[in-house]
Amino acid sequence: MKLVIGNRRYSSWSLRGWLAAKLADIPFEEVMIPLDTPEFTAAKADASLMPSGTVPVLWDGNVAVWESLAIIDWLADRVGRDVFWPKDNAARALARSIAAEMHAGFANLRRHCPMNTGRTYPSFPLTQEVERDIGRIDALWREALHGFGGEGGPFLFGAFGAADIMYAPVVTRFRTYDVLLSDTSAAYVNAVLAHPLMQDWYAGADAEDWRLDRIEY
Ligand SMILES: N[C@@H](CCC(=O)N[C@@H](CS)C(=O)NCC(=O)O)C(=O)O
Numbered sequence: 001m002k003l004v005i006g007n008r009r010y011s012s013w014s015l016r017g018w019l020a021a022k023l024a025d026i027p028f029e030e031v032m033i034p035l036d037t038p039e040f041t042a043a044k045a046d047a048s049l050m051p052s053g054t055v056p057v058l059w060d061g062n063v064a065v066w067e068s069l070a071i072i073d074w075l076a077d078r079v080g081r082d083v084f085w086p087k088d089n090a091a092r093a094l095a096r097s098i099a100a101e102m103h104a105g106f107a108n109l110r111r112h113c114p115m116n117t118g119r120t121y122p123s124f125p126l127t128q129e130v131e132r133d134i135g136r137i138d139a140l141w142r143e144a145l146h147g148f149g150g151e152g153g154p155f156l157f158g159a160f161g162a163a164d165i166m167y168a169p170v171v172t173r174f175r176t177y178d179v180l181l182s183d184t185s186a187a188y189v190n191a192v193l194a195h196p197l198m199q200d201w202y203a204g205a206d207a208e209d210w211r212l213d214r215i216e217y
Contacts, residue, residue, distance in 0.1 A: 001028035002059040006035040008205035012115040012169030016068035017056025019165040024075040034210040069103045072162045084162040091148040095163040098140045102166040109133040113173045114215045117205040124177040141185045154191035
């Protein structure tokens with residue numbers, strides 16, 4: 001398998017694809033192309049690398065899979081649903097719903113608070129629309145953590161899985177932009193940031209030297 005991603009400091013969707021590939025535990029080659037570079041522009045036009053013009057893309061032999069949620073599903077088909085999704089029906093229904101809600105939504109948070117693993121902005125001013133997204137995410141996390149988290153681990157449905165993967169870039173944003181959360185969600189943020197795969201991603205991001213003025217305030 002081959003995974004095409006953007007650079008670690010900024011590419012939130014790439015983080016999802018990468019975490020999914022790591023969780024599947026199938027060896028893969030990583031092709032990393034920094035965002036907003038001439039190299040990325042060239043790769044966007046190359047359908048044999050980036051069919052949708054976006055990252056991440058998972059190549060499984062000659063088969064391309066893009067869109068982070070599709071990558072998770074493809075890998076779950078390969079290695080078993082239980083690696084990614086809770087076994088319990090009610091838990092899985094909520095996990096799938098909140099993963100899809102993340103994939104399709106929270107545009108204000110994503111637009112106004114881009115992922116930047118290398119910075120923290122204390123007391124960052126947030127618009128009402130962003131606060132609304134944050135409130136909804138906090139409520140979803142509390143529903144998952146109180147209903148289904150806990151026993152198998154500190155993650156949304158116990159063990160680290162697809163729903164955690166979909167929200168992992170949001171976790172980094174909450175740290176970067178100093179977002180005030182409920183105690184339950186704040187503990188969850190700490191648990192995700194302490195996960196070995198997240199530590200690995202951050203270490204890679206720290207080693208990068210690409211910087212984009214539009215994201216470094
Ligand atoms: N919905 C897609 C979003 C992919 C996406 O927008 N990726 C960004 C990088 S984080 C990208 O490739 N942007 C480059 C561009 O749109 O030109 C997914 O789930 O993978």
